[in-house]
Amino acid sequence: METWKEFDANEVTHSVAHHLLAIHELGREYGGWARVSDIARQLDITRGSVSINLRSIKARGLVAEDDRRQVKLSPKGLRIAHxxxxxxxxxxxxxxxxxxxxxxxxxxxxxxxxxxxxxxxxxxxxxxxxxxxxxxxxxxxxxxxxxxxxxxCPESKTCPVCDGQCLIEELAAAAK
Amino acid sequence: METWKEFDANEVTHSVAHHLLAIHELGREYGGWARVSDIARQLDITRGSVSINLRSIKARGLVAEDDRRQVKLSPKGLRIAHxxxxxxxxxxxxxxxxxxxxxxxxxxxxxxxxxxxxxxxxxxxxxxxxxxxxxxxxxxxxxxxxxxxxxxCPESKTCPVCDGQCLIEELAAAAK
DNA sequence: AAATTTTGTTTGACATATCAAACAGATAGG
DNA sequence: CCTATCTGTTTGATATGTCAAACAAAATTT
Missing domain, CATH: 1.10.60 (Diphtheria Toxin Repressor; domain 2)
Known part of the structure; x- marks a missing residue:
């Protein structure tokens, strides 16, 4: 019963995922390069947050850095974004x-x-x-x-606290 | 483009969800009542974590507390668990x-x-x-x-970094 | 060239979710 | 009854992800 812990065992978190997607989107017309400020605007979070988040994203090799402090997805980052x-x-x-x-x-x-x-x-x-x-x-x-x-059958509700297990048992049996 | 923030706007987090489910499961044969230790064992986390997590879960009215420190899902908690x-x-x-x-x-x-x-x-x-x-x-x-x-068609890959947008555009158009 | 704005970083704070360790109270065994 | 274990809580630590505020460097405007 520890399947539930798999939730934290993904390649990327929701936040990291959207940093990668934002870079991909913003860089579309700039050879893949994006700036911290633009990422922050795109995600509607502060530049500070992006700056901090990019530290670990860079460390994991998902983005490369410019000499002008711009960032671009690495091949691995691009693979994940796609x-x-x-x-x-x-x-x-x-x-x-x-x-x-x-x-x-x-x-x-x-x-x-x-x-x-x-x-x-x-x-x-x-x-x-x-x-x-x-x-x-x-x-x-x-x-x-x-x-x-x-x-x-538009009235078939998902589960309005039917103390008799509603559709759960029926479907659970089918999914065994 | 701030749809992505909806991720944190759910009724419960993954962790809270599984605390509720554990209580529901453990209480099945005890009139709904479960103990901190048993929840911790079920989720494979420490009693301390459960104790802390239950503070906010109780405060939100998702579980009720016993005079003997046992917990039980409230009607709202039960509705969510179902x-x-x-x-x-x-x-x-x-x-x-x-x-x-x-x-x-x-x-x-x-x-x-x-x-x-x-x-x-x-x-x-x-x-x-x-x-x-x-x-x-x-x-x-x-x-x-x-x-x-x-x-x-078993070889139809999801997206192996096809720099030509693979199946993405095709499906995106259909989902508009 | 000087002034202003934008940019990126850092700091201190907070929230969630976890751990280990220490502790006090309850339960159980002898 | 006394000891040993189990139980629940608290404390201090870590990790992620966010904010506001302060700051220095870069870019833009005037």
Missing amino acids: GLMAKKTAMKAFMRQVLGIAEDEADVDSCKIEHLLGDVMAERLVHLLRFLLSDDPAAVDAMKRFRQFKKE | GLMAKKTAMKAFMRQVLGIAEDEADVDSCKIEHLLGDVMAERLVHLLRFLLSDDPAAVDAMKRFRQFKKE
């Missing part, structure tokens, strides 16, 4: 296209979990999307039926 | 049953994100599961075809 973008994008597309979740909520949720998803999960999600959004008749039919199905 | 279980269970079932992810990995991933998923996401996931695992012919057919589809 992985994060791919995971977020795949999850958001799944939420939007398959589950029909509003863009705002899909953005928030996918942003929260992008750095926590395993590679296998991301890969399989992409497979599912490629299939469900393809023009394969089985996929088209299933998506159509699912949209109907959703409308028919 | 929500967490439902979200984890739904996500794990989706990973296992639909995506075909191994149990270990499904456990780790769903445990990491259970407290970060929005209610809408959980509800829609349950709808999707209810549909895809039903005996509706369209669902049965789609699942069969998807399993085949997975085998046919």
